[in-house]
Amino acid sequence: MREVFVGVDLGGTNIKLGCFDGELNLISKTSIPSRVELGPVSIIERTGQNIEKMLSESGLSIKDICAFGIGSPGVMDIEAGVVIAAGNMQFENVALRQMLSDYLGKPGVLENDANVTCWGEHVLGAGKGVDEMILITLGTGIGGGIIKNGKLMHGSSNNDVEVGHIIIYPDGRMCNCGQRGCVEAYASANATASRAKEAVKSGAISSLKKVFEKTGDITCKDVYNHVAKGDNLAKEISEGTAKALALLCINLLHVVGPKRIVFYGGMNKAGPLLLDPVKKFFNEHIWRLKKEEVELCFATLGDDAGIIGTAALAIQALKNGKIKA
Amino acid sequence: MREVFVGVDLGGTNIKLGCFDGELNLISKTSIPSRVELGPVSIIERTGQNIEKMLSESGLSIKDICAFGIGSPGVMDIEAGVVIAAGNMQFENVALRQMLSDYLGKPGVLENDANVTCWGEHVLGAGKGVDEMILITLGTGIGGGIIKNGKLMHGSSNNDVEVGHIIIYPDGRMCNCGQRGCVEAYASANATASRAKEAVKSGAISSLKKVFEKTGDITCKDVYNHVAKGDNLAKEISEGTAKALALLCINLLHVVGPKRIVFYGGMNKAGPLLLDPVKKFFNEHIWRLKKEEVELCFATLGDDAGIIGTAALAIQALKNGKIKA
Numbered sequence: 001m002r003e004v005f006v007g008v009d010l011g012g013t014n015i016k017l018g019c020f021d022g023e024l025n026l027i028s029k030t031s032i033p034s035r036v037e038l039g040p041v042s043i044i045e046r047t048g049q050n051i052e053k054m055l056s057e058s059g060l061s062i063k064d065i066c067a068f069g070i071g072s073p074g075v076m077d078i079e080a081g082v083v084i085a086a087g088n089m090q091f092e093n094v095a096l097r098q099m100l101s102d103y104l105g106k107p108g109v110l111e112n113d114a115n116v117t118c119w120g121e122h123v124l125g126a127g128k129g130v131d132e133m134i135l136i137t138l139g140t141g142i143g144g145g146i147i148k149n150g151k152l153m154h155g156s157s158n159n160d161v162e163v164g165h166i167i168i169y170p171d172g173r174m175c176n177c178g179q180r181g182c183v184e185a186y187a188s189a190n191a192t193a194s195r196a197k198e199a200v201k202s203g204a205i206s207s208l209k210k211v212f213e214k215t216g217d218i219t220c221k222d223v224y225n226h227v228a229k230g231d232n233l234a235k236e237i238s239e240g241t242a243k244a245l246a247l248l249c250i251n252l253l254h255v256v257g258p259k260r261i262v263f264y265g266g267m268n269k270a271g272p273l274l275l276d277p278v279k280k281f282f283n284e285h286i287w288r289l290k291k292e293e294v295e296l297c298f299a300t301l302g303d304d305a306g307i308i309g310t311a312a313l314a315i316q317a318l319k320n321g322k323i324k325a
Numbered sequence: 326m327r328e329v330f331v332g333v334d335l336g337g338t339n340i341k342l343g344c345f346d347g348e349l350n351l352i353s354k355t356s357i358p359s360r361v362e363l364g365p366v367s368i369i370e371r372t373g374q375n376i377e378k379m380l381s382e383s384g385l386s387i388k389d390i391c392a393f394g395i396g397s398p399g400v401m402d403i404e405a406g407v408v409i410a411a412g413n414m415q416f417e418n419v420a421l422r423q424m425l426s427d428y429l430g431k432p433g434v435l436e437n438d439a440n441v442t443c444w445g446e447h448v449l450g451a452g453k454g455v456d457e458m459i460l461i462t463l464g465t466g467i468g469g470g471i472i473k474n475g476k477l478m479h480g481s482s483n484n485d486v487e488v489g490h491i492i493i494y495p496d497g498r499m500c501n502c503g504q505r506g507c508v509e510a511y512a513s514a515n516a517t518a519s520r521a522k523e524a525v526k527s528g529a530i531s532s533l534k535k536v537f538e539k540t541g542d543i544t545c546k547d548v549y550n551h552v553a554k555g556d557n558l559a560k561e562i563s564e565g566t567a568k569a570l571a572l573l574c575i576n577l578l579h580v581v582g583p584k585r586i587v588f589y590g591g592m593n594k595a596g597p598l599l600l601d602p603v604k605k606f607f608n609e610h611i612w613r614l615k616k617e618e619v620e621l622c623f624a625t626l627g628d629d630a631g632i633i634g635t636a637a638l639a640i641q642a643l644k645n646g647k648i649k650a
Contacts, residue, residue: 075615132481146580148473148478153473153581154582155581155582156457156582156583156584156619161579161580161581161582162579162580163579163580165579165612166576166579166580167493167572167575167576167610168492168495169495170493170494170568170572170610175612177612177613177614178612178613178614179575179610179611179612180610243495247492247495250492250504251491251492251576252580254486254487254488254490254491255471255486255487255488255491255577255580255581256478256480256486256580257479257480257481257486258481259481285492285495285504285505286504287490287500287502287503287504288502288503288504289400289502289503290400294481
């Protein structure tokens with residue numbers, strides 16, 4: 001009998017599943033559509049069924065599972081294993097951990113999605129061996145996870161940290177959260193695209209104009225494609241993104257003191273066009289009191305970070321005696 | 326024989342000394358001039374002598390000391406007990422903990438001054454019983470301490486947190502640290518006074534003008550005195566301070582998730598004229614995603630917070646086995 005740990009990474013579009021041995025070697029992984037409109041009972045049922053299927057294809061069964069970890073978006077009570085609210089999952093007071101535990105007959109842990117990604121990159125990815133790290137997720141919004149002294153940090157209500165809602169431009173752009181000037185309102189993929197669209201609509205000269213006329217939209221990917229082609233507006237927009245991220249890094253540095261800040265998410269595809277100006281603005285805006293040795297870099301695990309992180313948290317919880325097999 | 330714990334709080338002007346029993350009851354306290362120009366050897370010698378004197382006046386001696394705690398400004402290696410650099414103390418690579426330990430023949434701990442104040446307020450003051458708290462020191466500059474899960478948080482280089490250098494207005498006012506737009510450059514006592522002076526010098530109509538003409542200066546205290554008298558410019562300046570502090574609180578909330586944020590320092594004398602507008606701006610600028618239950622309040626221990634905090638850290642270190650009697 002093998003010792004199997006299951007990692008579940010819930011998202012609005014897909015549910016990613018992975019099974020690992022006790023050394024975090026991947027045995028198998030898969031992905032299924034979330035279909036959030038079917039509700040949480042269906043989500044857990046299909047998650048359970050597909051864990052069974054994934055295991056059986058590797059000659060394993062539910063009996064081989066020691067523990068599972070499940071990551072979800074939303075505001076949650078981690079100790080209780082309950083997602084209090086997650087708009088994009090249509091969850092409201094869902095006892096996610098207990099529901100999956102009931103299905104599998106195994107113990108598990110619940111954690112915030114940004115934190116599991118952070119933990120995954122910490123145990124096997126760009127933050128390996130770095131006990132003071134921050135992961136910043138760049139997507140529709142901006143989120144993140146913080147590791148202090150080798151442990152995930154939580155807010156006081158057991159929630160994740162909300163680094164995307166650090167205000168960098170007071171009274172600036174309106175953010176979805178109701179604040180003005182959040183870094184998320186400038187530097188997320190959506191905000192980067194929006195700023196480009198607004199500029200083009202208001203008559204700025206740019207090769208992005210043709211994209212907009214053709215497709216009725218400009219994406220963040222378009223912006224970086226046109227930076228690569230030398231378009232000035234695209235460059236200006238991308239520098240706004242980079243400066244906002246650099247200011248975020250500086251502010252986090254003064255509070256948390258990380259040794260490494262890892263960027264995660266689809267925007268990473270922009271490569272040096274994203275990261276180089278962030279580093280440039282960071283160096284321009286950081287204090288002169290002492291030399292800071294924080295490294296800014298990209299995540300390395302891609303989509304697997306979440307399932308690795310959740311499985312690793314399950315292994316850790318079992319070791320620590322937080323859960324019992 | 327009583328069990329005595331000594332707390333030492335070094336500052337640029339005064340050295341505060343206190344001795345406590347194991348339950349943190351104050352036995353005696355005193356204060357001596359720092360006279361930093363005489364150098365660290367003299368500082369430690371006079372500290373040691375005055376600890377002896379203070380103890381003997383209570384019928385005690387150095388032999389009764391179990392352990393000491395010493396707080397200092399500056400960049401330091403806390404584990405090593407060494408202050409690497411502290412401009413206002415004229416310290417450079419001073420093994421402060423060992424030097425005092427040698428003098429007293431007793432073990433001790435070194436900690437950053439903002440952190441010992443924070444710890445003092447946590448054990449006996451405005452943060453008592455609150456395991457998730459932040460203390461913000463408002464003085465010449467702005468500093469702070471963060472308590473997560475009932476423990477002091479440190480930056481990655483064992484330094485304190487530098488909340489005064491969170492950038493709230495990018496490309497804004499120049500800060501002494503070399504950054505632009507730090508909260509310290511807007512909301513410290515010095516910055517509040519400077520902004521008032523600049524406005525008066527550039528011709529703003531204000532009752533503060535007479536103060537400036539008479540004394541050649543405007544202090545932070547003057548600003549709040551004239552707020553109380555209904556001066557519009559003073560009110561505007563004080564609101565700039567309050568807004569900056571509110572933005573700091575919001576940004577800290579999204580990273581650290583405190584339940585209480587405690588303001589400490591001479592500016593507290595302004596009372597509701599300081600705190601009420603901070604709360605007002607906080608409520609205006611905070612997100613609408615969920616109700617935040619963080620409390621903003623003043624410290625309660627005054628000048629004693631540092632000696633209480635250092636003595637409490639000494640008691641804790643002895644209990645934890647971090648140091649041995």
